[in-house]
Amino acid sequence: MNTIKLYQQDVYLKECEAQVISVDEDLAVLDQTVFFPTGGGQTCDLGRINDLNVTEVFEKDGIVYHRLEQPGPLRPGQRVLCRIDWERRFDNMQRHCGEHILSGICYREFGGINRGFHMGQEYMTVDISLEEDPSIKEITWEMAKQAELYTNEVIWSNAPVTVRRFKTREEAEKLPLRKALAIDEEISIVCVGDIENAADCVACCGTHPSTAGQVGLVKIYKVEHYKGMFRIYFEAGKRALLDYDAKHDLIASLGNRFSAGPEDLADKIRAREEKSKAVKNELHLLRQSVIAARTADIRKDLEALRKADDPKRSEAVLVYEFGDMKTDDLLNIGRPVMKDVEKLLLIISSQDNTLLLFSNGTVDCGKLVKDNASVCNGKGGGNAASARAIFPKRASLDAFIDLIRTIC
Numbered sequence: 001m002n003t004i005k006l007y008q009q010d011v012y013l014k015e016c017e018a019q020v021i022s023v024d025e026d027l028a029v030l031d032q033t034v035f036f037p038t039g040g041g042q043t044c045d046l047g048r049i050n051d052l053n054v055t056e057v058f059e060k061d062g063i064v065y066h067r068l069e070q071p072g073p074l075r076p077g078q079r080v081l082c083r084i085d086w087e088r089r090f091d092n093m094q095r096h097c098g099e100h101i102l103s104g105i106c107y108r109e110f111g112g113i114n115r116g117f118h119m120g121q122e123y124m125t126v127d128i129s130l131e132e133d134p135s136i137k138e139i140t141w142e143m144a145k146q147a148e149l150y151t152n153e154v155i156w157s158n159a160p161v162t163v164r165r166f167k168t169r170e171e172a173e174k175l176p177l178r179k180a181l182a183i184d185e186e187i188s189i190v191c192v193g194d195i196e197n198a199a200d201c202v203a204c205c206g207t208h209p210s211t212a213g214q215v216g217l218v219k220i221y222k223v224e225h226y227k228g229m230f231r232i233y234f235e236a237g238k239r240a241l242l243d244y245d246a247k248h249d250l251i252a253s254l255g256n257r258f259s260a261g262p263e264d265l266a267d268k269i270r271a272r273e274e275k276s277k278a279v280k281n282e283l284h285l286l287r288q289s290v291i292a293a294r295t296a297d298i299r300k301d302l303e304a305l306r307k308a309d310d311p312k313r314s315e316a317v318l319v320y321e322f323g324d325m326k327t328d329d330l331l332n333i334g335r336p337v338m339k340d341v342e343k344l345l346l347i348i349s350s351q352d353n354t355l356l357l358f359s360n361g362t363v364d365c366g367k368l369v370k371d372n373a374s375v376c377n378g379k380g381g382g383n384a385a386s387a388r389a390i391f392p393k394r395a396s397l398d399a400f401i402d403l404i405r406t407i408c
């Protein structure tokens with residue numbers, strides 16, 4: 001015997017008494033129910049049967065199955081009280097009906113056919129195909145905004161939402177349907193507004209509010225190309241209001257940070273970006289001049305060493321340390337002078353315990369690192385003219401310098 005679907009008779013029924021027909025593990029079948037089963041793009045109702053949570057509801061061959069949180073103490077013949085989570089149901093009704101109206105408007109305005117619908121946690125989407133009217137090639141953002149306005153005008157008109165049930169396809173097809181029927185019997189047709197001038201008229205088994213006004217609001221977020229169609233992202237009802245709330249709070253908090261209102265916030269952000277770009281440029285120029293000055297200092301030291309005509313000059317290992325620059329900048333200090341280094345030039349980056357090695361080739365920097373860094377818990381590599389070694393702590397780096405002084 002098919003379950004009596006009370007949600008089809010009165011969509012506002014929040015609870016009912018019922019008799020348990022059968023219980024199989026955690027699945028209960030009742031003689032009648034207020035629980036809407038998953039279908040038609042709408043998720044099922046949740047709620048309670050007596051004190052047991054209902055975690056899933058689905059329909060098969062006219063029978064509605066209620067999955068309980070655990071195999072419960074229900075027995076066939078027992079009278080039970082069913083109560084749905086109304087907030088969840090009404091949210092579903094608002095969103096689902098909002099989608100009906102928007103899809104109906106896309107059909108009316110662009111000949112767009114709804115080929116897919118998804119109710120996500122963050123937003124809903126409809127995939128609109130424009131194959132009907134060859135003169136319309138795309139849904140632009142302006143067109144989407146126009147459709148959004150028309151959709152909300154239908155909502156504000158508080159048009160009635162009616163459900164008509166038909167035994168056969170022939171009877172149902174007399175209505176101005178926006179989409180061909182996919183089933184042959186027991187057909188529910190949902191219409192928003194008068195049949196003669198319906199905002200939407202389509203087969204649907206979901207739950208809908210009795211008037212469009214209860215949808216409250218529809219807001220489109222974006223439109224994008226999707227598999228030859230156009231995917232519209234949107235939200236409806238309380239969720240659209242909550243989204244407005246969140247975005248308003250975000251604009252208000254940005255406004256506080258930039259001392260601006262919504263009207264001049266974009267200008268203030270642009271001005272801040274330009275200032276930040278100018279500071280970045282200035283910093284770059286300053287960094288370049290510091291790099292050039294330090295390179296010049298090292299060049300001067302190398303020159304002095306050469307002029308001193310010290311017979312031991314070719315054995316000198318020169319060490320410099322800069323704590324205010326990153327390794328990449330230190331590389332730019334060492335590279336221009338490396339061909340003048342008779343033995344070895346070492347630059348310590350104390351910010352990240354890294355040692356840079358430079359030479360004119362008399363010492364193979366890469367090999368020095370490869371053969372010895374691991375002795376001091378370091379790692380790294382490079383070529384004959386330059387290399388780098390990275391150490392876990394400063395003491396290891398100092399030990400490595402001591403070690404290569406003894407080797408070179």
Ligand SMILES: [Zn+2]
Binds near residue numbers: 190204205206207208
């Ligand atoms: Zn529907």
